[in-house]
Amino acid sequence: MREQPAVLSDDQLERNFADIAPPLTNDYALLEANKCLFCHDAPCTLACPTHIDVPAFIKKIASGNLRGSARVILEANPFGHSCARACPVEVLCEGACVLNDRDEQPIKIALLQRHATDYVLEHKLKLFEPGAPTGRTVAIVGAGPAGLSCARELRRFGHAVTVFESKSQPGGLNTYGIAEYKLKADVALAEVQDILDLGVELRTGVTVESIEELLTEYDAVFVGVGLGSTKRLGIPGEDLTGVIDALTFIEHLKTHPYRDTKVGQRVVVIGAGNTAIDAVTQAKRLGAATATIVYRRGEADMPCYHYEYELAKRDGCGFRFQAAPQRIVSNGNGAAAGVAVRTPQGNEVIPCDMVIVAIGQGERDELAIPRDHPKVFVGGDCANGGAEIVNAAAEGVQAAKQIHERLTNG
Numbered sequence: 001m002r003e004q005p006a007v008l009s010d011d012q013l014e015r016n017f018a019d020i021a022p023p024l025t026n027d028y029a030l031l032e033a034n035k036c037l038f039c040h041d042a043p044c045t046l047a048c049p050t051h052i053d054v055p056a057f058i059k060k061i062a063s064g065n066l067r068g069s070a071r072v073i074l075e076a077n078p079f080g081h082s083c084a085r086a087c088p089v090e091v092l093c094e095g096a097c098v099l100n101d102r103d104e105q106p107i108k109i110a111l112l113q114r115h116a117t118d119y120v121l122e123h124k125l126k127l128f129e130p131g132a133p134t135g136r137t138v139a140i141v142g143a144g145p146a147g148l149s150c151a152r153e154l155r156r157f158g159h160a161v162t163v164f165e166s167k168s169q170p171g172g173l174n175t176y177g178i179a180e181y182k183l184k185a186d187v188a189l190a191e192v193q194d195i196l197d198l199g200v201e202l203r204t205g206v207t208v209e210s211i212e213e214l215l216t217e218y219d220a221v222f223v224g225v226g227l228g229s230t231k232r233l234g235i236p237g238e239d240l241t242g243v244i245d246a247l248t249f250i251e252h253l254k255t256h257p258y259r260d261t262k263v264g265q266r267v268v269v270i271g272a273g274n275t276a277i278d279a280v281t282q283a284k285r286l287g288a289a290t291a292t293i294v295y296r297r298g299e300a301d302m303p304c305y306h307y308e309y310e311l312a313k314r315d316g317c318g319f320r321f322q323a324a325p326q327r328i329v330s331n332g333n334g335a336a337a338g339v340a341v342r343t344p345q346g347n348e349v350i351p352c353d354m355v356i357v358a359i360g361q362g363e364r365d366e367l368a369i370p371r372d373h374p375k376v377f378v379g380g381d382c383a384n385g386g387a388e389i390v391n392a393a394a395e396g397v398q399a400a401k402q403i404h405e406r407l408t409n410g
């Protein structure tokens with residue numbers, strides 16, 4: 001069977017992709033803020049890679065100062081808007097909240113963070129200013145969270161910043177990759193615009209091919225190019241119609257009306273990381289009758305976060321463990337009709353009409369990064385091997401401080 005377009009109505013699709021964690025009302029935010037114990041040496045702040053002063057921003061919400069609260073958040077983390085929607089808080093700030101030790105629910109830090117940062121976004125408040133011009137220039141390769149966090153801080157120091165981005169839109173995976181029910185592209189782009197408004201020059205549609213060349217023109221270069229495309233399975237049948245990699249599938253979904261993204265009736269997702277979960281849940285929400293994770297190891301070995309696994313189960317996704325894909329089976333007309341797997345019980349074919357490959361991203365080999373060069377700085381996924389938005393933001397901010405130090409003191 002060939003891929004079929006989703007048969008859900010536009011209204012249903014809108015509901016399926018609505019925010020999974022809707023915003024707090026003002027009253028609820030006040031109640032929640034007043035539950036905070038405002039710990040000294042707050043473990044939530046320590047657990048946050050950008051070390052946002054969580055008690056301070058929550059206290060400002062409690063006193064009705066949303067602008068001041070957002071300032072505390074965004075001072076530490078230029079991507080505080082998107083992090084509020086997409087951070088894996090269960091393993092970061094909220095996981096560290098002392099209320100967990102009392103068997104109580106942790107403070108809803110991310111939703112409070114969203115409450116404050118949405119306020120400044122909605123009211124178009126400008127919280128930061130560019131610094132006095134220094135006459136120094138920095139090139140940034142990649143307009144993802146790492147590159148743009150670095151750009152914002154460099155502008156605040158007064159350096160001239162030019163960001164080069166291959167894609168037509170900035171934001172990196174925030175715009176093109178984060179699950180639609182967590183973060184929508186328009187929010188991601190509004191957050192980016194705030195940074196660009198500080199006087200960052202953005203050149204989209206430009207793929208940098210040589211860092212050395214940039215070094216002849218700029219005083220320093222920051223590289224935040226993220227990771228490359230999804231790794232290939234390396235099994236027969238991978239090029240059949242109906243086989244797609246997870247990033248391409250998700251990017252299409254995030255950049256087109258929902259009904260325009262094709263989904264099969266019976267979808268198999270190969271892999272069990274967070275991207276695989278995003279792919280399987282979004283396939284189900286697009287209208288697939290069945291959407292099943294196929295994973296060569298056991299349930300306990302899944303690299304995805306536990307709460308992501310729970311989400312996929314709640315969405316009605318299926319799981320086949322200890323099933324190692326051997327080949328994609330053709331329907332005889334060049335399209336996928338199943339995944340042949342080896343299991344402890346023997347070989348079998350899991351029937352499907354769409355296969356989404358989600359076994360991780362490779363490195364960006366196409367760009368040589370002279371990592372030891374004193375004027376070259378690297379951060380985000382291409383430096384840490386692939387982490388979260390908040391890590392990329394932290395590394396971008398940190399690199400900006402190092403670049404400023406080098407440009408100022410040599």
Ligand SMILES: Cc1cc2nc3c(=O)[nH]c(=O)nc-3n(C[C@H](O)[C@H](O)[C@H](O)COP(=O)(O)OP(=O)(O)OC[C@H]3O[C@@H](n4cnc5c(N)ncnc54)[C@H](O)[C@@H]3O)c2cc1C
Nearest residue numbers: 142144145146166172173208225226380381387388389392
């Ligand atoms: C499917 C998926 C879902 C995710 N979900 C979450 C989530 O829910 N929560 C979370 O916190 N994190 C999530 N992440 C991780 C998060 O998106 C990344 O950690 C973060 O985007 C890394 O930021 P970055 O700036 O390093 O890279 P990227 O966001 O990848 O940005 C790099 C940018 O560089 C550009 N570029 C690359 N090469 C060049 C070149 N030669 N010249 C010019 N430009 C170039 C790219 O086009 C891209 O725009 C997810 C990742 C994936 C893949």
Ligand code: SF4
Nearest residue numbers: 048083087092093110
């Ligand atoms: S940025 Fe993320 S980890 Fe840090 S406090 Fe905010 S929600 Fe928590």
